[in-house]
Amino acid sequence: MSIAQHIQSKLEHAFAPIHLEVINESHMHRMQASESHFKVIVVSETFVGMRLMQAHQAVYGVLQEEMQQIHALALHTYEPQQWSSHSMEMNSPPCIKK
Structure with a gap:
């Protein structure tokens, strides 16, 4: 199981989110082939x-x-x-050291 899948599974179990995104952003950084950088969007009653x-x-x-x-x-x-009521895009900045 990948790190992203572990993150997804644990957050689903812990927070029962109504919306969950686990985005691997490693491709935007020096360690492109790895699972090193993530963005998580989680919406929960918790x-x-x-x-x-x-x-x-x-x-x-x-x-x-x-x-x-x-x-x-x-x-x-x-x-x-x-x-x-959220309307902003959540774009991550590019890596400085890429």
Whole structure:
């Protein structure tokens, strides 16, 4: 099972998200063939009432093992109401050292 699949599975189990994207962005960096850089978009009722930092800490807590294997994780966590009114694109910047 790939790192991306592990991330997907763990987040589905922990947060029962209404929307989840796990995007491998390693191709945008020097380690193109690896699973080193990810962007995660997760929308869950679990985050209702949490501050952004608390939601991120909850995700990092679930992904402790995977965090030992990857270089970067860009997190976008939302409550369902926030997500339904969300209209920004979440494009990641290019790597400076590529």
